[in-house]
Amino acid sequence: MSLQYKIYSDLEDFENSGLLNHQSLQLNLRGSSKNRLGFKLQQLSSSLKKCKNLKNLDADLSANYINGKNLPQLTSALKELQSIIFLRLDLNCNHLVFGDLEGLSNSIASLKNLATLVLNLSQNKIGSQDMHSLDCIFKNCKNICNLDLNFRLNKIQSDGIQFLCSSLKQCFNLTNLAVNFSSNQISQDCGESFKDLAQCKSLTNLMIDLNFNKICDKEINQLADGLACCNKLSGLSLDLSNTKMSKSANYLGFALKSLELIKFQLILRDRTDSNKLYNLSICFPEFKKLENLNLCFASQNVIDDHSMQQFSLALPKIQNLRVLNVDFSLNLISPNSAIQFAKALEGCRDLQQLTLSFMYVRIQSQGVLRLFQSFTLCKKLTSLNLNIGDNYAKPEDLTELVTEIKKFQKFQVIAIQSISKEFFKDLQTTQKFIRNTMKLKKLVKCLVW
Numbered sequence: 001m002s003l004q005y006k007i008y009s010d011l012e013d014f015e016n017s018g019l020l021n022h023q024s025l026q027l028n029l030r031g032s033s034k035n036r037l038g039f040k041l042q043q044l045s046s047s048l049k050k051c052k053n054l055k056n057l058d059a060d061l062s063a064n065y066i067n068g069k070n071l072p073q074l075t076s077a078l079k080e081l082q083s084i085i086f087l088r089l090d091l092n093c094n095h096l097v098f099g100d101l102e103g104l105s106n107s108i109a110s111l112k113n114l115a116t117l118v119l120n121l122s123q124n125k126i127g128s129q130d131m132h133s134l135d136c137i138f139k140n141c142k143n144i145c146n147l148d149l150n151f152r153l154n155k156i157q158s159d160g161i162q163f164l165c166s167s168l169k170q171c172f173n174l175t176n177l178a179v180n181f182s183s184n185q186i187s188q189d190c191g192e193s194f195k196d197l198a199q200c201k202s203l204t205n206l207m208i209d210l211n212f213n214k215i216c217d218k219e220i221n222q223l224a225d226g227l228a229c230c231n232k233l234s235g236l237s238l239d240l241s242n243t244k245m246s247k248s249a250n251y252l253g254f255a256l257k258s259l260e261l262i263k264f265q266l267i268l269r270d271r272t273d274s275n276k277l278y279n280l281s282i283c284f285p286e287f288k289k290l291e292n293l294n295l296c297f298a299s300q301n302v303i304d305d306h307s308m309q310q311f312s313l314a315l316p317k318i319q320n321l322r323v324l325n326v327d328f329s330l331n332l333i334s335p336n337s338a339i340q341f342a343k344a345l346e347g348c349r350d351l352q353q354l355t356l357s358f359m360y361v362r363i364q365s366q367g368v369l370r371l372f373q374s375f376t377l378c379k380k381l382t383s384l385n386l387n388i389g390d391n392y393a394k395p396e397d398l399t400e401l402v403t404e405i406k407k408f409q410k411f412q413v414i415a416i417q418s419i420s421k422e423f424f425k426d427l428q429t430t431q432k433f434i435r436n437t438m439k440l441k442k443l444v445k446c447l448v449w
Contacts, residue, residue, distance in 0.1 A: 005056070011040060011047075019050040025057050030090075031064035038065030038094075041073040048077035055085045062092035062120070068100040075107035084111045088118035092150070096124040101133040109136040115143050122152035122180070128160030135167040144171055145202070148178040152209075156181060158190035169199035177203060182211035182239065190215060191222025198229035205235035210243060211267070217248040224248070224255035231258075237265035237294075249276040253283030261287055265294035265325075278307040285317035293318065294325040298357065303328060308337035316347030324351060329359035329387075338367030342374035351378050355385040359418070363388075365397035369404075376407040382442075384411060389418025395425040402432045408440055415447040 008014040009028040029037050029044070037044065048054075066074070078087075087108070101121075108117065117137070138144070149164075161181065168174065177200070190210075197203060206227075220240065227236065236256070245268070256264070264287065268276060277297060284290070297303055315321070338358070345351065354375070363371075368388055375384060401424075408414065414437060424430045434448050 005058070011037065011044060015043065015047045019047055020052060022051045023053055023055050025051065025054055025059075027057075027059040027061075029064070030060050030062045036063075036065045037061060038067070038070055041066065041070045045073045045077035049080045051081065053083060054081050055083050057081065057084060057086070058088040060090040062090045062094065064094060066091060067095040068097065071096070071100060072103055075103045078104075078107040079110050081111065083113065085113055086116045087111065087114060088116075090120040091124070092120045093123040096121065096126055098125070098127045098130060101126060101130045105133040105136050109140040111141060113143060114141045116146040117141070117144055118146075118148040120150040121154070122150045124154055126151070127155045128157045128163065131156070131160045131163035131167070134164065135170075138167045138170045143173060145173050145175045147171070147174060147176070150180040151184065152180050153183045156184040156186065158186050158188060158193075160184075161186065161190045162193040165193040165196040169196050171200050173202055174200045175202050176205040178207035178237075180209040181213065182209045184213055186210065186213040186215060187219075189219065189222070191219040191224075191226060194223050194226030195229055197226065198231070200230075202232070203230055204232055205263075206230065206233055207237040207265075209239040211239045211241040211269075213243060215240075216244040217246055217251075220245050220248040221251050221255075224252045228255040228258050233259050234261060234289075235263040236261055237267075239267040241267055241269035241299075243270075245276070247275075250279035250282070253280045254286075257283050257286035260289045262289050263292035263294075263323075264290060265296075267296040269296060269299040271299075275307070277303055278310045281307070281311040281314040284314045287318060289320060290318050291320050292323040292325075293321060294323075296327040297331065298327045298329040303331040303333060305334055305337050308333060309340055312337075312340040312344035315341075315344040316349075318348070320350060321348050322350050323353045324348070325355040327355075327357040328361065329357050331361050333358065333361040333363055333367075335362075335364045335367040338363035339370045342367075342370040345371075345374045346377045348378060350380055352380050353383040354378070354381060357387040358391060359387050360390045362392045364391065365393040367391065368393045368398060369400065372401055372404050376404075382411055383413040384408075385413075385415040387417040389423060393423075395423065395429075398424055399429055402429060402436060405433060405436045406439075408437075410442060411440060412442050413445045414440070414443060415445075417449060419448050 005024040005026045006017065006022055007026045007028065008017065011029060014027060031037055108114070164179070197206070227233070266280070345354070368391060371388070375381060419430060419433065424433065437446060437448055
């Protein structure tokens, strides 16, 4: 965000400012128990209408008792802001229900110059039919290239995805799209709708969050087929946590390998079986252009040695891998698996940035020590973010890390979490480790706690 933004956290201060002079404006007017904006929307509207030169607006109006009755006061002001290029509107945790989005959508649709729209409607009570209301935005705002829609914790069903994706076909200039449908009522046959996104000919980065919905393998296979049609995608993020996914990981991996993904993120925070990681790992070497891989299998998964072995075999075969972010916390990972993984890291010849979370696993002392050794053997690795606390390691065994850290001479960024007095045998050892870390010559950023 530009440093030239004028920031206001008080409505009265904003009203008394030079309204006509504002070009980039940030309003932090989130409601509180003592102050709710819902009864003052007319005041806000009157002031916004005077901002004739405004090009960038970032407005947090969450938790303000905004509903269908007072929302028109806000929408009337938005229609006046015809110079707007960037609009971020946060209406999270208000009282919007079925039908309330029509007026809001019409006002946004009148902003012909809009290029970036970030709309947070989470924690309201909007439904599938409200997705129809958004159609006029995509029909009229032809310059939109960045779109971020958050519908978390509403009452949207599968047909809501169909309505939205069908409307998005009109966005010929759309480059970056993020859609959050987590914690809704999405279930059967939602996946086929994503094929419509292939009509967004400029789409290169896509984020889809379907966390906490009742979708199964069938829907995830449909999603995979739809994504495979988006042949210009270079960045993809999927959150399929807390769904009923069981056997579709293999299908997902093989469908996505047809894309030329440079960045891929997959989040599966739930109790799952080890075959998901195993089946995905088989496909990773086929991602020929992949440079950035982010995997989260945290929270009571069951990742066994068999899956970790396959993942470790696959990693060095991802030829262009430069950034790796792995969260395997709360899994049954053994010391042998950690050692195999450490060897795999050494084989990642171009790896430059590594974020690794092995919290509450059972890699023990030998696993921790072997991981530290591997970091120094990754020839191009210069940035490390590590969280390895509570690993059944014996503090007295880890003393040699005080010396090992001295070998990290090439590192520029180091963040190591959970290095406390419980990690080492005593406070003195902890302090020595921190001092030796701080002495590294090329270090420009260091966080150890």
